[in-house]
Amino acid sequence: MKYIHQFLIIITISFMGELLSILLPLPIPASVYGLIIMLICLFTKIIKLNQIEDVANWLIIIMPLLFVPSAxxxxxxxxxxxxxxxxxxxxxxxxxxxxxxxxxxxxxxxxxxxxxxxxx
Structure with missing residues (x-):
């Protein structure tokens, strides 16, 4: 359950980035908005690192696999x-x-x- 909660936090932030990308008429990718939102949440302690750390580390480990279809x-x-x-x-x-x-x-x-x- 812990991992699902962490993944939901990351997905929610990503979704917020997608919404900002749609709402704001700027040529900034949704992923950048998501990263900025996550950074702000981490700096302001809205989200604590231990709330997302395990799933974030796992996503970093599997990141090369995510680039294979693009390549x-x-x-x-x-x-x-x-x-x-x-x-x-x-x-x-x-x-x-x-x-x-x-x-x-x-x-x-x-x-x-x-x-x-x-x-x-």
Whole structure:
């Protein structure tokens, strides 16, 4: 019963993200809305981590299996992808570098703030 309750919490948050995506005329995917709602709920302690942790960890473990159908469907559009392979490669490389730099800078800021809080 515990796992069903945890799964229902996650599904409810996901559904709320879907509703926001329909109601708000912004080009933001429903999954992003769901993640933001979950983040807010966790930070404000509306949802405590132990209320979803077990099922969330299980979903992370099976995540690669969830991408298999998407990867297989790429075979259907292989010709189109091969025509634009250079553009796709450049975009992937540049966006990966940007994500790495931004993530590194944010990690540095967090570490510096923690050190300031310890010393200050």
């Amino acid at each position: 297989v469907s790429l075979i259907n559009v292989a010709d189109t992808l091969l025509q634009d392979i250079l553009i796709i490669s450049v975009i992937t490389l540049v966006s990966t570098i940007i994500v790495m730099v931004v993530t590194g800078k944010i990690a540095q800021l967090i570490i510096e703030r923690k050190e300031q809080n310890k010393n200050g």
